[in-house]
Amino acid sequence: MKPSKYARVKFLNKDKSIFFSVLRHNVDAYFHDNQISKTGGQTILIKAACMLTLYIGSFLLILTDQFSDLQMLGLTVLMGIGVAGVGMSVMHDAIHGSFSEYTWINKLFGASLYLLGGNVYNWEIQHNRLHHTYTNIHDVDEDITGKFLLRLSCGDKLKAIHRFQHIYAFFLYSLMTISFLWKDFKEISLYNQMSKTGLVKSFPRKEIIFLIVGKFAYILFIAVLPIYLLELSFGQWIVGFLTMHCVAGLILSTIFQLAHVVEGASQPSPDEKGTIENTWAIHQLNTTSNFASRNYALSWYIGGLDYQIEHHLFPHISHIHYRAISPIVRSTALEFNIPYNDKASFANGLDSHIRMLKYLGNN
Numbered sequence: 001m002k003p004s005k006y007a008r009v010k011f012l013n014k015d016k017s018i019f020f021s022v023l024r025h026n027v028d029a030y031f032h033d034n035q036i037s038k039t040g041g042q043t044i045l046i047k048a049a050c051m052l053t054l055y056i057g058s059f060l061l062i063l064t065d066q067f068s069d070l071q072m073l074g075l076t077v078l079m080g081i082g083v084a085g086v087g088m089s090v091m092h093d094a095i096h097g098s099f100s101e102y103t104w105i106n107k108l109f110g111a112s113l114y115l116l117g118g119n120v121y122n123w124e125i126q127h128n129r130l131h132h133t134y135t136n137i138h139d140v141d142e143d144i145t146g147k148f149l150l151r152l153s154c155g156d157k158l159k160a161i162h163r164f165q166h167i168y169a170f171f172l173y174s175l176m177t178i179s180f181l182w183k184d185f186k187e188i189s190l191y192n193q194m195s196k197t198g199l200v201k202s203f204p205r206k207e208i209i210f211l212i213v214g215k216f217a218y219i220l221f222i223a224v225l226p227i228y229l230l231e232l233s234f235g236q237w238i239v240g241f242l243t244m245h246c247v248a249g250l251i252l253s254t255i256f257q258l259a260h261v262v263e264g265a266s267q268p269s270p271d272e273k274g275t276i277e278n279t280w281a282i283h284q285l286n287t288t289s290n291f292a293s294r295n296y297a298l299s300w301y302i303g304g305l306d307y308q309i310e311h312h313l314f315p316h317i318s319h320i321h322y323r324a325i326s327p328i329v330r331s332t333a334l335e336f337n338i339p340y341n342d343k344a345s346f347a348n349g350l351d352s353h354i355r356m357l358k359y360l361g362n363n
Helices: 019-034 041-063 069-096 103-110 120-133 160-173 180-197 205-230 234-260 280-287 296-301 308-313 319-335 346-362
Strands: none
Touching: 019 280, 019 319, 041 069, 041 205, 041 319, 069 103, 069 120, 069 234, 069 296, 069 319, 120 180, 120 205, 160 234, 160 346, 180 205, 205 234, 234 346, 280 308, 308 319
């Protein structure tokens, strides 16, 4: 019988590497010696306030109806920048449990995903569990598998249209957050299929209720409220809605793609037994890339996601510490002769991603 494409993947430490235990000791020593918490603390609370204000504050200004149509369109752009900022700097840490040492605070700020039109349960499964465990593995990592008109994985079928994907990809990226409105519902059947092999649990009924209620509340918040208060036409509303989401989606998708669909980030395939002959930690280094880590302003805004290697190795450490622990990770990796993939700038990372789009579209 042919094995399910959603079969559980196992990591095999064939070389008996002690890399991750040494790295974890070195990183723990940094926090112990400096007597600092691994969570975000007051620093991330301030950033969360900034990002939420950029998003919600711009929305409230629109609702005052004190601006011209062009100015309100500009505010929707700011909303989009805020949506992306909340996603990268607030929700992301919180759902990983690294925002605060208190579980209830993590849950509170993790719930900011509902304000973006998303769903916390889906994100926990798709991102925290599948993407972070099975990074760049075809079928089980949704970030690279089965994308509409895009071939981001060597395991996807090559089609003629893919040769042009480097031209139209960024338009599709802009639809990322809009896709939450229907994609989250598609995950119900997907996770139920995956559950047959034990990869994930089947979609709980109570989470289906939360999913429906969350989407309904988001539509009331983002559509019904402004149309009712401002007496907007549907055409005016849809222009603002699409502008906000396209700005947010373009930022979020581009940042995430620069971490894994670039030169030097491998896409390993499990053997016939479902085994990856590497430890999980070395797999993360082989499939992940940093970029633009010297750009402090960009790093602050995108929630330290330019340090994706550090994030994938230590997702329960807040992003505010990634710059500090990066030299530890790099030096330990070099000590064990493990590649540390770091693009010199955002532009270098973007160029590398476009070259990968061209390669995957033609090979």
